[in-house]
Amino acid sequence: MIRITDRTLSCVDDRSNDKSALVRLLHFLLRMDPGAIELSEKIYRLLSPLPEYPAYILRIENPADAKKYPHIKEFICRNVPASAPIDAREKIRAEILLNNTLKNSSETIDRYAGYTNVRVQGLDNLICDDYMRAFEYLKKTFNSNSSAERLEFCPRNHFNCATALAAEWITSGAGNYVVTSFGGIGGFAPTEELIMLLREYRLRGEDKVYKFFPEMARLFHRLTKKNVSPNKPIIGSRIFDVESGVHVDGIFKQPKCYEPFEPEIVGQKRKIVLGKHSGTASIMAKLSEYNLKCSQDNIPIILEQIKNKAVAENGEVSDMDFVKLLKEHLHKEGS
Numbered sequence: 001m002i003r004i005t006d007r008t009l010s011c012v013d014d015r016s017n018d019k020s021a022l023v024r025l026l027h028f029l030l031r032m033d034p035g036a037i038e039l040s041e042k043i044y045r046l047l048s049p050l051p052e053y054p055a056y057i058l059r060i061e062n063p064a065d066a067k068k069y070p071h072i073k074e075f076i077c078r079n080v081p082a083s084a085p086i087d088a089r090e091k092i093r094a095e096i097l098l099n100n101t102l103k104n105s106s107e108t109i110d111r112y113a114g115y116t117n118v119r120v121q122g123l124d125n126l127i128c129d130d131y132m133r134a135f136e137y138l139k140k141t142f143n144s145n146s147s148a149e150r151l152e153f154c155p156r157n158h159f160n161c162a163t164a165l166a167a168e169w170i171t172s173g174a175g176n177y178v179v180t181s182f183g184g185i186g187g188f189a190p191t192e193e194l195i196m197l198l199r200e201y202r203l204r205g206e207d208k209v210y211k212f213f214p215e216m217a218r219l220f221h222r223l224t225k226k227n228v229s230p231n232k233p234i235i236g237s238r239i240f241d242v243e244s245g246v247h248v249d250g251i252f253k254q255p256k257c258y259e260p261f262e263p264e265i266v267g268q269k270r271k272i273v274l275g276k277h278s279g280t281a282s283i284m285a286k287l288s289e290y291n292l293k294c295s296q297d298n299i300p301i302i303l304e305q306i307k308n309k310a311v312a313e314n315g316e317v318s319d320m321d322f323v324k325l326l327k328e329h330l331h332k333e334g335s
Helices: 019-032 041-047 063-068 086-091 106-112 131-141 162-171 191-200 213-224 245-253 280-289 299-313 319-334
Strands: 003-006 035-040 056-060 074-077 092-097 118-122 151-155 177-180
Touching: 003 191, 019 035, 019 041, 019 191, 019 213, 035 041, 041 056, 056 063, 063 074, 092 106, 131 151, 131 162, 151 162, 162 177, 162 191, 177 191, 245 280, 280 299, 280 319, 299 319
Parallel strands: 003 035, 003 177, 035 056, 056 074, 074 092, 092 118, 118 151, 151 177
Antiparallel strands: none
């Protein structure tokens, strides 16, 4: 079973005390159903009692703090001593921070060798190395070959490789447990990217839709003050904007060649943008969108006007301007 641990709520506890907004974020996370949701102690106290969910994980600073939360079944702690007793190891997962590559992490790895209930965090640029050999080394070191859920992988994202690494961890069969965060908050693989990737691979939730992503992204921005790039995969507001004429023509003929999934699955719509790279397919699409009529002879003329305007204004041509240009041209032609 693949389990994604979303750690968004343990990454935002120093950014907002807005309980109502945090409750909404939690409910969005529950709708994503990653597999496990990690909370900080502050967020846990603020949001308790929590909605029912199979797996909440509580981040604690000291192993002894686990006794304060008898209702929590699983903990994550960075300061678990390697000599911790077996009963503590069963309930508390040790978070082990590694450097960019395994070569510079031997001292930390040796200290925890044989400790099976671990989360390996770091290894940012492992994708540029022999990551399959590294995966096997981690499994062997932490004795997880017979129990894939005992080893969690939490790649960091300083080199923008975390989603790829998390996906390779799962699809290569190295392990089933990965750790992510919505929007990549905290510098981790974005949960929404991995969820959609696994969906397309038919490894997880292949029929599930996430129409709430745009609303969730707006709430995320409000809570974190972190801007979501318009071109950010999955939740970017403009990822389905299309300007290139060849692209527009192709997308209407065979969308799967350009879009791995339908925009509506993540709550978005495809938008044909008019600009200097537009082609006749773009004009025809806009005519159809607004139920306007124009002869085939006039389309190249309208297209040329669109391109000239886009170059002159160094930007896109709005739909309103397109309709205006079309009507002006048809009026002149009819005069």
